[in-house]
Amino acid sequence: xxxxxxxxxxxxxxxxxxxxxxxxxxxxxxxxxxxxxxxxxxxxxxxxxxxxxxxxxxxxxxxxxxxxxxxxxxxxxxxxxxxxxxxxxxxxxxxxxxxxxxx
Numbered sequence: 001x002x003x004x005x006x007x008x009x010x011x012x013x014x015x016x017x018x019x020x021x022x023x024x025x026x027x028x029x030x031x032x033x034x035x036x037x038x039x040x041x042x043x044x045x046x047x048x049x050x051x052x053x054x055x056x057x058x059x060x061x062x063x064x065x066x067x068x069x070x071x072x073x074x075x076x077x078x079x080x081x082x083x084x085x086x087x088x089x090x091x092x093x094x095x096x097x098x099x100x101x102x103x
Contacts, residue, residue, distance in 0.1 A: 021100035022075040025050065026093050031083045040086075047079050063099075064092040078102060 027047030054070035065082040082092030
């Protein structure tokens with residue numbers, strides 16, 4: 001069931017999307033370069049893989065993180081990399097989940 005007008009990576013509405021999304025997928029990691037390529041950033045790497053498969057980029061900054069949007073079948077999906085440390089990731093995820101009304 002649609003929850004709002006969807007716009008892909010071009011021709012964005014406010015913040016790159018309207019408030020509706022079906023899914024929010026957050027990949028957890030730590031923002032410092034010393035964690036690149038370590039198990040601490042496996043969530044970021046998983047999100048990069050999904051973004052490549054779904055033809056989107058995770059480059060927009062908002063909600064203390066980087067996000068991108070994709071259309072996956074009938075679903076509007078938001079991919080989020082919180083740029084807080086893992087134990088503070090809820091500070092990034094919760095406001096975006098509220099905004100998108102996603103699962």
